[in-house]
Every structure is written in C-alpha cells, then in structure tokens.
Amino acid sequence: xxxxxxxxxxxxxxxxxxxxxxxxxxxxxxxxxxxxxxxxxxxxxxxxxxxxxxxxxxxxxxxxxxxxxxxxxxxxxxxxxxxxxxxxxxxxxxxx
Amino acid sequence: xxxxxxxxxxxxxxxxxxxxxxxxxxxxxxxxxxxxxxxxxxxxxxxxxxxxxxxxxxxxxxxxxxxxxxxxxxxxxxxxxxxxxxxxxxxxxxxx
Amino acid sequence: xxxxxxxxxxxxxxxxxxxxxxxxxxxxxxxxxxxxxxxxxxxxxxxxxxxxxxxxxxxxxxxxxxxxxxxxxxxxxxxxxxxxxxxxxxxxxxxxxxxxxxxxxxxxxxxxxxxxxxxxxxx
Amino acid sequence: xxxxxxxxxxxxxxxxxxxxxxxxxxxxxxxxxxxxxxxxxxxxxxxxxxxxxxxxxxxxxxxxxxxxxxxxxxxxxxxxxxxxxxxxxxxxxxxxxxxxxxxxxxxxxxxxxxxxxxxxxxx
Amino acid sequence: xxxxxxxxxxxxxxxxxxxxxxxxxxxxxxxxxxxxxxxxxxxxxxxxxxxxxxxxxxxxxxxxxxxxxxxxxxxxxxxxxxxxxxxxxxxxxxxxxxxxxxxxxxxxxxxxxxxxxxxxxxxxxxxxxx
Amino acid sequence: xxxxxxxxxxxxxxxxxxxxxxxxxxxxxxxxxxxxxxxxxxxxxxxxxxxxxxxxxxxxxxxxxxxxxxxxxxxxxxxxxxxxxxxxxxxxxxxxxxxxxxxxxxxxxxxxxxxxxxxxxxxxxxxxxx
Numbered sequence: 001x002x003x004x005x006x007x008x009x010x011x012x013x014x015x016x017x018x019x020x021x022x023x024x025x026x027x028x029x030x031x032x033x034x035x036x037x038x039x040x041x042x043x044x045x046x047x048x049x050x051x052x053x054x055x056x057x058x059x060x061x062x063x064x065x066x067x068x069x070x071x072x073x074x075x076x077x078x079x080x081x082x083x084x085x086x087x088x089x090x091x092x093x094x095x096x
Numbered sequence: 097x098x099x100x101x102x103x104x105x106x107x108x109x110x111x112x113x114x115x116x117x118x119x120x121x122x123x124x125x126x127x128x129x130x131x132x133x134x135x136x137x138x139x140x141x142x143x144x145x146x147x148x149x150x151x152x153x154x155x156x157x158x159x160x161x162x163x164x165x166x167x168x169x170x171x172x173x174x175x176x177x178x179x180x181x182x183x184x185x186x187x188x189x190x191x192x
Numbered sequence: 193x194x195x196x197x198x199x200x201x202x203x204x205x206x207x208x209x210x211x212x213x214x215x216x217x218x219x220x221x222x223x224x225x226x227x228x229x230x231x232x233x234x235x236x237x238x239x240x241x242x243x244x245x246x247x248x249x250x251x252x253x254x255x256x257x258x259x260x261x262x263x264x265x266x267x268x269x270x271x272x273x274x275x276x277x278x279x280x281x282x283x284x285x286x287x288x289x290x291x292x293x294x295x296x297x298x299x300x301x302x303x304x305x306x307x308x309x310x311x312x313x314x315x
Numbered sequence: 316x317x318x319x320x321x322x323x324x325x326x327x328x329x330x331x332x333x334x335x336x337x338x339x340x341x342x343x344x345x346x347x348x349x350x351x352x353x354x355x356x357x358x359x360x361x362x363x364x365x366x367x368x369x370x371x372x373x374x375x376x377x378x379x380x381x382x383x384x385x386x387x388x389x390x391x392x393x394x395x396x397x398x399x400x401x402x403x404x405x406x407x408x409x410x411x412x413x414x415x416x417x418x419x420x421x422x423x424x425x426x427x428x429x430x431x432x433x434x435x436x437x438x
Numbered sequence: 439x440x441x442x443x444x445x446x447x448x449x450x451x452x453x454x455x456x457x458x459x460x461x462x463x464x465x466x467x468x469x470x471x472x473x474x475x476x477x478x479x480x481x482x483x484x485x486x487x488x489x490x491x492x493x494x495x496x497x498x499x500x501x502x503x504x505x506x507x508x509x510x511x512x513x514x515x516x517x518x519x520x521x522x523x524x525x526x527x528x529x530x531x532x533x534x535x536x537x538x539x540x541x542x543x544x545x546x547x548x549x550x551x552x553x554x555x556x557x558x559x560x561x562x563x564x565x566x567x568x
Numbered sequence: 569x570x571x572x573x574x575x576x577x578x579x580x581x582x583x584x585x586x587x588x589x590x591x592x593x594x595x596x597x598x599x600x601x602x603x604x605x606x607x608x609x610x611x612x613x614x615x616x617x618x619x620x621x622x623x624x625x626x627x628x629x630x631x632x633x634x635x636x637x638x639x640x641x642x643x644x645x646x647x648x649x650x651x652x653x654x655x656x657x658x659x660x661x662x663x664x665x666x667x668x669x670x671x672x673x674x675x676x677x678x679x680x681x682x683x684x685x686x687x688x689x690x691x692x693x694x695x696x697x698x
Binding site (some may be wrong): 448449450451463479480485486487488489490491492495499520522523524525526530531534538539540 | 578579581609610613614616617618619620621622625629630651652653654655656660661664668669670
C-alpha cells in the first residue's frame with residue numbers, strides 16, 4: 001500500500017488524473033496545500049472510488065477557511081496523522 | 097481588439113478556460129511555449145469558436161517537433177508575427 | 193445593468209491563499225496602484241474566488257496569508273471586487289461565504305472586462 | 316503479459332521539452348542513477364509523452380532541449396521506456412511518431428508501476 | 439511604439455525568460471522602443487549575478503545586460519519580491535546586515551509602483567509568466 | 569525509521585518549503601531520524617543565504633539551519649541545479665570566477681547521485697513539489 005500526496009486543486013489542474021491513474025486498489029491519497037480544495041462537496045466527486053482511502057490535511061484546510069466545509073467521507077488528519085500515513089505506507093509518491 | 101497569450105497546454109492545465117472566458121468576440125489568442133500543443137488536431141477542439149483568431153508561434157512548434165502537425169485552421173506566426181499581433185491589438189493579456 | 197466607470201487597472205487573481213505567492217503579489221500590485229491614485233478593479237477567477245472565503249487563518253508556521261490584506265482594500269478605495277459566478281458555483285460557494293461584498297459576473301460580463309481597462313495584469 | 320524484472324527506480328516524466336526544466340532535471344536524475352548502476356524505468360505520462368516526439372530542435376536562443384539526452388538512454392542501459400497509452404491517444408500520436416521504442420501501458424498497468432519499484436520520483 | 443515587458447518566471451526553470459528575451463529582440467529590431475523589462479515574482483531571479491549555467495546554454499543574465507547596453511532598456515527588479523528571494527544589491531545588503539550582494543547594475547531594485555506607471559504609460563505591456 | 573525529504577519548490581513562491589519544514593518537525597518529534605533534506609529544482613532556493621523576507625514571515629533559510637543544528641539533518645543541495653540558478657558556495661564561486669557566494673554551511677552542494685542513494689537507503693522519502 002502506497003501513500004500518494006496531491007497538492008493541486010482538481011478545479012485548477014489536471015494532475016489529479018495522473019495521481020488517480022497511478023494508484024493501486026489499496027493505495028491512499030492525501031490532499032495537502034491547494035489540494036485540500038478537493039475535499040469540498042462540489043469537488044470531491046473527482047475522487048469517486050476512493051471511499052475510505054481519501055485524506056485531507058487539517059492545517060491546510062484551516063488556513064484556507066475550509067475546515068468546516070469538507071465532505072464527511074474525507075478523513076481529516078493533522079500533520080502527525082500525515083506522519084502516521086507515511087509510516088503505514090510502503091512508500092510515498094507525490095503529485096504536484 | 098485584444099491579444100490574449102496562452103503558454104500552457106490544454107492537455108495539462110485548465111487555464112485555457114480562463115483565457116477563453118475573458119476573450120471578447122473580436123479578440124485573438126496566440127499559443128506560445130507549451131501552449132502550442134493546443135494547435136494539434138486532437139487538442140484544437142478546446143478552442144472551437146476562435147476560427148480565424150487562433151495563432152501559434154512557429155519557433156515553439158519547431159522546437160517541439162510539432163511544426164508539421166498543426167491543424168490547418170491555426171495561423172502559424174514567427175516572433176516577428178508575434179510583434180505584429182501586439183501592434184495590431186489595443187493591449188495584451190497573458191494567461192499562464 | 194449599468195457599468196461602473198472603467199478603472200485604470202484590472203488585476204485578475206486566479207490563485208487561492210497560502211498555496212502560492214501569486215495572490216499576495218497580485219494584491220500588492222493592486223494596493224500600490226491604488227496608493228498612487230489609480231482606480232483599480234479586482235477580478236477573482238477560478239481558484240481565486242477562495243481568496244475571499246471567511247474564516248481563513250495564519251499558516252501552521254505563522255505564514256500571514258492574505259485575508260488581512262483583503263480587509264484593507266476599502267481603505268485603499270478598491271471597491272470594485274468582481275467575481276466569476278461560474279467559479280463560485282464550481283466551489284459551491286455563495287456570497288454569504290465571502291468576507292467582502294462582491295459583484296458576480298456572468299461569463300459574458302467577464303469577457304467585456306479586459307477591454308474596459310487600460311491595463312490588465314494577471315496573477 | 317510477462318512483466319520485466321522490477322527496477323530500483325521509477326522516474327515519472329510528466330512535462331514536455333522546452334516549456335519547463337522538469338523534463339531535463341528528471342532525466343538527469345535517471346541518468347545519474349543508471350550511471351551508479353541502478354536499474355531505472357521511465358514512465359512518460361500526460362504531456363510527458365511529447366518528450367519522445369521525433370524532429371525536435373534547439374530553441375530559438377540555442378537552448379539544447381532534451382532529445383539528445385533521450386538518445387543517450389540506451390548507452391546508460393535505460394531501456395524500459397513506459398508510455399501512458401491514454402496520453403498518446405489524447406495527443407493523437409502513434410509509436411511511429413516517437414524517436415525511441417516504447418512499451419504502451421494501459422491505465423491498469425500504470426496503476427501497478429509505483430508499487431513495483433523501490434523508489435518513485437515524479438517530475 | 440513604446441513597449442515594456444513584465445517577466446514573472448525564473449530562468450532555467452521555465453521558458454518565460456527565453457520567450458521574453460526573444461520577443462524583446464524582435465521588438466527592438468522592428469524599430470520600437472523597449473523602455474523597460476520589469477522583473478516580478480520569480481522573474482526577479484533573472485537578476486542573479488552569480489548564475490553559472492552550463493556553457494552550452496544561453497546565459498540569460500548576461501543577455502539582459504547586453505539588451506540594456508545596446509538598446510538602453512532599463513532592467514527594473516521589484517525590490518520586495520527580490521528581497522524575500524535572496525536578491526539584494528550592495529545597498530540593500532548593507533541595510534539588511536548581509537555580507538555580499540547578488541544583484542548589480544544594470545539591474546535596479548525598484549518599487550512596484552514603477553510597474554503600474556510603466557503599464558499605463560507605455561503603448562504595450564507584454565507579460566511572460568511561468 | 570530513517571526518513572528523507574526531497575524539496576522541489578522555492579520558498580516565498582509556493583507552499584512546498586513550509587509543508588516540508590512542518591513535516592520535518594513532525595517526523596523528528598515522533599522520534600524518527602530525519603537523515604537529509606535534499607534540495608532540487610527550484611527547491612535549491614531554500615539555501616539562498618541572502619534571503620531577507622519580511623520580519624512577520626517565517627525565515628525559511630534560518631529554519632532549515634535550526635533543523636540541522638538541533639537534529640543533525642544534513643541539508644544537501646543539488647550542485648547542477650544550484651549553479652544555473654545562481655546559488656554557489658565559496659568554493660564554486662572561485663571555480664567559476666565569481667566574486668562572493670550565495671550558499672554557506674550547513675547547506676552543502678552535492679551531486680544528484682546522493683538523492684538516489686538516499687531514496688534507496690532510507691525507509692521513507694517524501695517529496696514536496698511546487
């Protein structure tokens with residue numbers, strides 16, 4: 001199981017498509033930086049099929065005023081949770 | 097009439113949508129740098145509606161091996177033609 | 193719909209806060225122009241509409257962000273805040289989610305903006 | 316389909332030549348790894364497939380580009396060139412348009428690549 | 439006509455500097471007056487006097503200097519964008535207590551107000567972004 | 569576990585440096601060993617010793633130096649990426665006939681081979697891009 005990390009918004013960049021294409025069936029995706037916009041209810045549809053494997057970084061949501069706006073299916077983690085995710089995954093792959 | 101300048105590929109970035117949204121009915125669009133990929137037959141459809149107002153920079157096509165591959169409706173200009181286009185337009189707006 | 197008097201400068205802001213420096217450097221250009229007596233309009237497009245969200249905070253390392261700068265716009269007489277309506281919809285936002293009053297622009301109205309200003313800067 | 320022996324390093328190249336330095340700096344990482352005896356696979360995704368187009372030239376100011384570097388890959392024993400099939404189609408390209416022999420990967424095959432390498436670098 | 443260029447991309451990271459330089463040369467060859475190249479955002483890196491690119495690549499910092507000496511184009515660098523990116527001339531180095539400097543003439547550190555004036559006073563301002 | 573970070577974004581242009589620093593601190597607080605931060609592409613700008621950001625913003629160059637002194641994390645900068653972007657230490661400045669330098673210890677200019685070794689020898693390599 002790998003951890004993929006995405007820092008761009010699906011509303012602005014097509015790179016999320018590359019991340020999705022490269023993800024194995026057990027892999028997880030963590031949204032950071034502008035990527036956390038993907039946790040908004042209107043944008044989370046781009047990540048259909050990742051139920052239970054989609055995470056977003058709390059600090060980046062909070063800085064943007066998005067913390068209370070996330071779709072419930074997205075698991076919000078803080079930076080310690082980010083470290084947890086990297087421990088649990090065999091390796092990480094970043095998409096930017 | 098304004099000249100809009102786009103340097104990103106419609107295959108990679110959504111910024112072409114912003115350029116199109118901001119263009120008036122007489123405005124022209126010049127594709128430069130990676131934007132010239134938009135002159136390929138498979139990608140030119142993103143610029144439907146710009147017939148006669150869509151240009152691509154020859155030097156950037158040539159460097160990428162794309163010079164002979166453009167859709168015929170795209171007008172190919174060299175850097176002197178780029179200067180011409182800026183002379184003819186009231187002002188320029190860049191999208192990147 | 194009556195158009196306000198055209199401004200000298202249209203600054204197009206297409207990036208959200210924190211992720212990059214584009215928003216800050218675009219706002220800086222707008223503030224400087226206004227301080228020098230130019231009439232400035234801001235147009236928030238795409239991801240740029242998230243710059244206006246209520247409830248933004250400093251970054252986790254203490255990065256200031258841009259919301260304090262936005263709150264100063266009125267002091268600089270920058271009152272024309274134009275927002276791409278389609279972008280609000282894409283992000284599921286309404287005017288109540290925004291920290292400042294804005295004028296929503298249809299696609300057609302946006303296409304008239306660059307021609308209505310003497311100078312257009314995109315950030 | 317038989318899979319080749321997994322390599323140590325997967326370098327994912329997602330940018331075309333000339334527009335940015337990503338392709339060059341990604342290839343440099345691949346060449347260095349190969350020079351140090353590591354087995355390297357390249358995966359061209361999205362716009363990255365245009366890196367392989369025949370007939371590239373120096374830039375108008377004499378910028379070298381990257382096609383000469385690609386021609387050296389074989390000398391460095393980098394022979395696993397993987398290409399996203401969907402990207403070729405998006406750009407309307409066939410293998411005859413490419414300067415080097417490649418292995419086309421379906422979406423499903425791409426999703427197995429990152430797990431099959433000890434290290435993945437994206438450029 | 440009176441032209442100005444706004445350059446927002448770093449050299450050796452993206453093509454913006456090459457595009458701007460190529461356009462600049464074409465403008466002056468056409469007989470236009472290229473008043474200023476203004477460097478903002480990552481474009482300020484074009485003023486990095488210590489840049490040592492490979493010898494088979496165009497040397498952009500030198501190329502801007504040549505443009506200045508041959509055509510009198512001023513090379514204006516936004517001071518706020520430059521300081522945070524480590525680009526200081528000798529005077530700013532002293533002011534910030536730093537030993538050494540990374541920007542030198544003909545590049546001049548200047549305020550962002552210059553960009554606005556330039557954009558409104560020239561006939562054409564052309565922006566090259568990353 | 570042994571961690572390494574690859575940082576590809578310039579400070580004050582994108583959030584990558586902030587994200588990397590925040591992650592670095594969390595990793596060492598958890599008791600992991602953060603062996604190296606490797607700076608490549610525009611990430612090499614994190615080593616710019618002359619950076620003078622506004623005083624109300626985090627000073628990233630100093631923050632990396634603190635991480636090094638408190639946790640022994642080595643700060644490795646790709647030499648090829650650095651030279652073309654104007655980032656030279658004292659030794660490279662002499663070699664290239666430049667007066668002055670823009671990188672100093674604890675940042676070390678090193679080859680790209682180090683990145684590959686690091687990626688293959690550490691338990692985790694986490695990349696922060698622009």
